Amino acid sequence: MEDHHFAWILWYIWKGRNNKVFSNLDMDPRDTLKLAETESLLWAEAQNSQNQGMDHTRLPVPVAIPTIPGRWCFTDGSWKNQDIYSGQGWYSTLEGFDGLIGARNTRASQSPLHSEIEALIWAMECMRNLRQFRVTFATDCAQLMKMVSEPEEWPAFASYLEDITFLKTSFNSSEIIHIPRTHNSRADSLARSARKQPLSVVHMDAKLPVWFAESI
Known part of the structure; x- marks a missing residue:
C-alpha cells in the first residue's frame, strides 16, 4: 500500500467514527478502506493534472471532501x-x-x-x-x-x-x-x-x- 494512503485511511476512520456517534450510521470497514484508497488515488491524480494540464478524459476531482461515504x-x-x-x-x-x-x-x-x-x-x-x-x-x-x-x-x-x-x-x-x-x-x-x-x-x-x- 502506498504511503499517502494511510493519511486518507485515518481520515475516513475518523469520519466513520463521527457518523456512528452523531448520526448512528454504520459503514462496513471494507467500504471505508476502499473509499479512502479511491480518494487517495484521485487526490494524487489531481496533483499530476496540475502539473500536466487538464485531461478532460479523466474524472474532474472536486476540491471539497464529502461528509458522507458513497x-x-x-x-x-x-x-x-x-x-x-x-x-x-x-x-x-x-x-x-x-x-x-x-x-x-x-x-x-x-x-x-x-x-x-x-x-x-x-x-x-x-x-x-x-x-x-x-x-x-x-x-x-x-x-x-x-x-x-x-x-x-x-x-x-x-x-x-x-x-x-x-x-x-x-x-x-x-x-x-x-x-x-x-x-x-x-x-x-x-x-x-x-x-x-x-x-x-x-x-x-x-x-x-x-x-x-x-x-x-
Whole structure:
C-alpha cells in the first residue's frame, strides 16, 4: 500500500467514527478502506493534472471532501436564450457503474437556473433508479446551492425544491456540494452538446453518445 494512503485511511476512520456517534450510521470497514484508497488515488491524480494540464478524459476531482461515504455524481445544466432545448448532463463514479454518464435535452427552461435545478433533479432520479443510496451530488452553480440551503428565500422554485426534498428521502444519505466550474467540465460538455441537438435526445451509458461533440 502506498504511503499517502494511510493519511486518507485515518481520515475516513475518523469520519466513520463521527457518523456512528452523531448520526448512528454504520459503514462496513471494507467500504471505508476502499473509499479512502479511491480518494487517495484521485487526490494524487489531481496533483499530476496540475502539473500536466487538464485531461478532460479523466474524472474532474472536486476540491471539497464529502461528509458522507458513497459515490460522486457531477451535474450541470445548459441554457441559451432562444434555443429550442435546454441541456442536462451528469457524470458519475458508481461501484459497478464506473464512468456512467447521462445526457438529455428538454423543452427550453425559463432560465439558466431552471436548467441547473432540472439537471440536478434528473441526476437524483437516475441515481435512485440505479439503487445508489449514498451519493454526493456536485454542482458548479452557486445559486443552486443557496437555493437548496435556503429554500424559503426562493418561492418561485418551491415545486422544484419539494421534488429535491422528496428525492432525498430515497437515499440513505446524500448531500449537494459546490465545486469550481473547472472541475465540472465533463457534465458541462454533456449538457451543452445535448442542448445543441436538433431533435430530442436522451442517453445513459458508460460510452459517449454518437452525437456528442465536446467542442460545442
